[in-house]
Amino acid sequence: MTSQAITRDQVLHVARLARLSLDDPDIDRMTQELGAILRYVEVLAEVDTSSVEPTAQVGVSRLPLREDVRVDGLPRDVVLGEAASTSHDGFAVPAFIDE
Amino acid sequence: MTTMREIEAWSVTQIAERVASGDVSAEQVTDVFLGAAARRETALRAFLYLDRDRVIDQARAIDLARRAGRPCGPLCGVPVAVKDALCTRDIPTSCASRILHRAGRAWLPPYDATAVERLRGAGAVVFGKTNLDEFAMGSSTENSAFHPTHNPWALDRVPGGSSGGSAVAVAARMVPGALGSDTGGSIRQPAALTHTVGIKPTYGRVSRFGLVAFASSLDQVGPFANDVRGAARILEVIAGRDPRDATTADTPVGPIEGACGQDVRGMRVGIPDEYFGEGIDGDVARRVREAIDALRDAGCIIVPVSLPHTRFAIATYYVIATAEASSNLARFDGVRFGFRSTPERGDLTAMYGSTRAKGFGVEVRRRIMLGTYVLSAGYYEAYYLKAQRVRTLIRRDFEQAFRNVDVIVTPTSPTPAWKLGEKLDDPLAMYLADVFTLPASLAGVPAISLPAGFTSATAQRPMLPVGLQIIAPPFAESNLCRVAAAWEARNPARNALPPIVAEP
Numbered sequence: 247m248t249s250q251a252i253t254r255d256q257v258l259h260v261a262r263l264a265r266l267s268l269d270d271p272d273i274d275r276m277t278q279e280l281g282a283i284l285r286y287v288e289v290l291a292e293v294d295t296s297s298v299e300p301t302a303q304v305g306v307s308r309l310p311l312r313e314d315v316r317v318d319g320l321p322r323d324v325v326l327g328e329a330a331s332t333s334h335d336g337f338a339v340p341a342f343i344d345e
Numbered sequence: 346m347t348t349m350r351e352i353e354a355w356s357v358t359q360i361a362e363r364v365a366s367g368d369v370s371a372e373q374v375t376d377v378f379l380g381a382a383a384r385r386e387t388a389l390r391a392f393l394y395l396d397r398d399r400v401i402d403q404a405r406a407i408d409l410a411r412r413a414g415r416p417c418g419p420l421c422g423v424p425v426a427v428k429d430a431l432c433t434r435d436i437p438t439s440c441a442s443r444i445l446h447r448a449g450r451a452w453l454p455p456y457d458a459t460a461v462e463r464l465r466g467a468g469a470v471v472f473g474k475t476n477l478d479e480f481a482m483g484s485s486t487e488n489s490a491f492h493p494t495h496n497p498w499a500l501d502r503v504p505g506g507s508s509g510g511s512a513v514a515v516a517a518r519m520v521p522g523a524l525g526s527d528t529g530g531s532i533r534q535p536a537a538l539t540h541t542v543g544i545k546p547t548y549g550r551v552s553r554f555g556l557v558a559f560a561s562s563l564d565q566v567g568p569f570a571n572d573v574r575g576a577a578r579i580l581e582v583i584a585g586r587d588p589r590d591a592t593t594a595d596t597p598v599g600p601i602e603g604a605c606g607q608d609v610r611g612m613r614v615g616i617p618d619e620y621f622g623e624g625i626d627g628d629v630a631r632r633v634r635e636a637i638d639a640l641r642d643a644g645c646i647i648v649p650v651s652l653p654h655t656r657f658a659i660a661t662y663y664v665i666a667t668a669e670a671s672s673n674l675a676r677f678d679g680v681r682f683g684f685r686s687t688p689e690r691g692d693l694t695a696m697y698g699s700t701r702a703k704g705f706g707v708e709v710r711r712r713i714m715l716g717t718y719v720l721s722a723g724y725y726e727a728y729y730l731k732a733q734r735v736r737t738l739i740r741r742d743f744e745q746a747f748r749n750v751d752v753i754v755t756p757t758s759p760t761p762a763w764k765l766g767e768k769l770d771d772p773l774a775m776y777l778a779d780v781f782t783l784p785a786s787l788a789g790v791p792a793i794s795l796p797a798g799f800t801s802a803t804a805q806r807p808m809l810p811v812g813l814q815i816i817a818p819p820f821a822e823s824n825l826c827r828v829a830a831a832w833e834a835r836n837p838a839r840n841a842l843p844p845i846v847a848e849p
């Protein structure tokens with residue numbers, strides 16, 4: 247790979263995907279630091295994995311099933327108790343649909 | 346009459362036995378440790394939350410129940426500190442992050458983590474919440490949004506991380522035991538840097554219900570203690586199947602503590618060359634070799650083993666762990682709990698972006714970005730899937746080695762504790778500090794770190810703790826504790842106390 251492991255535009259794109267409103271100095275610094283880390287990660291290319299299956303999780307061969315029984319969740323007032331904003335028995339958020 | 350100093354030096358098991366028999370009350374014990382914390386916490390800053398009244402109330406309740414003839418559990422009256430990544434019902438839980446802070450206080454979880462619930466059930470006193478790197482992302486506890494924690498062996502040095510607060514609370518005798526979490530070394534590395542015992546159990550051994558998730562294919566909850574037996578006892582209490590964590594195994598627990606003190610003659614101990622190469626501190630290598638010699642004298646058979654993919658562990662880990670973290674941390678969006686930032690005239694997307702940019706610290710933002718990138722279209726194959734394939738090879742290294750040996754012995758950390766601030770501006774240098782703990786995490790196998798003595802004092806640094814890591818096959822924590830206890834009994838430095846404790 248080139249010394250430019252990740253471009254500024256790519257970093258901006260990733261910040262959008264990650265829902266992080268980064269300011270300009272942050273984006274610059276991130277471009278440099280992610281670049282250095284990604285260049286280090288290139289070492290993985292040395293390993294021949296053409297016939298190797300990926301490991302997503304160790305020791306969990308199949309998900310265990312449980313009895314299909316109803317389990318109570320937390321009471322509504324407890325769930326809402328730590329939210330920054332609530333209304334009509336729910337979490338309140340800024341409008342996101344154009345009226 | 347038992348003195349304060351004697352009680353401070355007691356192990357988890359000694360306290361449990363003496364409180365259960367009525368030799369001392371749980372209140373007397375907690376009083377001693379609260380006093381120790383009051384004297385030392387200003388210099389060390391191990392805790393994010395510690396409420397004296399709450400601790401005493403728990404101890405009194407235990408004493409009342411005991412006097413009423415009710416049976417007390419295996420941790421009867423034992424103060425146990427809890428890493429602030431574990432949920433504690435109605436007790437502030439912040440994961441050392443601003444994003445779990447709102448209106449001047451940390452989030453109050455509506456439930457206890459399973460590990461915490463089991464501690465309480467076993468008679469332990471939950472002693473407060475300890476400092477960590479924000480969301481457990483770091484190797485020095487400097488990434489806490491609130492304050493760093495200081496190493497009791499040298500106050501200008503890091504305690505390791507991310508469970509640095511729990512390690513220091515135990516090392517400075519402010520508690521005999523604590524809970525931490527280990528994703529890539531976050532229990533073992535701080536244990537090594539502070540002269541304490543820490544166990545990362547097998548993946549699937551301990552429930553993660555109520556542990557704030559970092560990297561779900563790696564995270565494990567585990568104990569710290571001032572001796573191997575104490576750590577083993579806490580592990581036995583918190584281990585076992587939990588319907589609320591589908592990855593917990595049905596494998597029977599124990600006896601783990603029962604393995605401590607068992608003869609180690611004939612046990613096969615593997616030594617991987619890959620852990621003694623370039624970059625390892627000379628004194629660290631010497632102390633570990635001395636421990637290996639002592640195990641040989643105890644009757645262990647020392648065998649060379651090879652773990653050839655060790656050098657790829659850091660790259661593999663930082664792809665997989667950040668990918669999983671970027672997904673796990675999507676839940677912190679300002680809607681249901683914690684911090685919210687709403688830009689003026691901003692819509693929902695602007696609220697997400699602003700909340701997360703202001704709520705997360707710099708290392709957490711960096712890892713979310715890296716994780717999002719390696720999972721993004723066009724890079725998923727090259728980074729994420731590639732790392733998962735190399736993970737298979739790292740896992741196979743261990744499988745092959747364990748065909749021939751019962752445990753593998755290595756240094757826990759290539760260096761002793763470094764100075765506060767030394768690696769803060771170089772994220773990659775910080776990642777490299779985890780080189781010896783990451784492989785066992787990726788393989789999902791259990792590992793312990795325990796004291797292996799100290800580096801020699803020089804003009805550049807005082808004597809600093811060295812950690813010995815022992816790694817075992819899946820669910821063979823009994824092997825870990827058996828070999829660890831054998832070395833502990835022969836370690837001439839086992840009872841050394843840090844200056845802040847030794848000087849009254």
